[in-house]
Amino acid sequence: MTDSKKKRMSMLDSLAAAGTPPAPGSMMSSNRALRSARDAVDAHHVWELDPAEIQDERYSDRLDPKDVHDLRASIEQNGQTVPILVRRHPTDPNRYLLVYGRRRLEAIRASDKVNKVRALIANLDDTAALRAQVSENTGRRDLSYIERALFAQELLDSGFDSQAQIAEVLNVTRSAVSMSISVAKAIGTGLAHAIGPAHGVGRPRWEALAKELGDSRIEIDDLSRVALDVRAKAAVNEQAEEDPQVDPSVAAFEAVARHVRKSVSSTFGKKPRSKTTALVIDGAPVGAIKRSGRALRLDLTDVDDAFAEWLDARAQDVLEELHDRWKGET
DSSP states (O other), X not given: OOHHHHHHHHHHHHHHTSSSOOOHHHHHHHHHHHHHHHHTEEEEEEEEEOGGGEEOOSOOOOSOTHHHHHHHHHHHHHOOOSOEEEEEOSSOTTOEEEEEOHHHHHXXXXXXXXXXXXXXXXXOOHHHHHHHHHHHHHTOTTOOHHHHHHHHHHHHHTTOSOHHHHHHHHTSOHHHHHHHHHHHHHHOHHHHHHHOOOTTOOHHHHHHHHXXXXXXXXXXXXXXXXXXXXXXXXXXXXXXXXXXXXXXXXXHXXXXXXXXXXXXXXXXXXXXXXXXXXXXXXXEEEEEEEEETTEEEEEEOSOOHHHHHHHHHHXXXXXXXXXHHHHHHO
């Protein structure tokens, strides 16, 4: 095997090592998915394709487009060093579907100096393509918590049968998927995009914001305007070289969090009063349901493990069924 061919074969593997390494189990699974994608590449040849021939029907992951502009400038100056990965369109022989490399593709589409995108062409089905995308996306250092949470939610909304299946694809626990999806739904796509990726703002602070949103009566559109105003001011300051170290999306998150806390404080004046109702199954206590403000929390602390797994896998369907019953009764 020539050195050139070895280099091409290792390109996909090198992507798994980019950024902060994931946990050992996740790393092994990511490497397997990327190696499988590499092994499916047609003759490991790097092609130069017309960007217009490539369709991007994948799940979105990023919230901040700024890095695309930086990448475009880098590609125009230094060339595209890492190929994207595409697969052949199932019905149109002259088109391709993107597996991963969205930022590189968008950067080249936006360039007036580069008109071809370097790509590897793989023979992958839908499931294999998704696993390769997930492995490449979740292994990157600069994918923030809220971006990962929205990604998990989009997988669920796009036809995945259960959170357990998403957990298997993402190589995380079901509880982590459940929590991230609940946070993504509470925050909402619109507000999340208004805030931005907010790198460095981790799970606990997003969970706290989601809970406070449930306790408040503030309109999401108002919060989105707060976030967008902060980011617009930060952009002006950045152009004036004032506070260049401040991440605009982190500043937007902080502003939204302050606004929500202020709203909760002015609405209730003190900690919202809560109501707790005990729950029983077959005469035995199994937990409680707690109502606080606009939030409703279900705690099942003493249920059969098999029932808990069944409910965990079908929670969304059960909730929708109850909601339909409520609408019918009211």
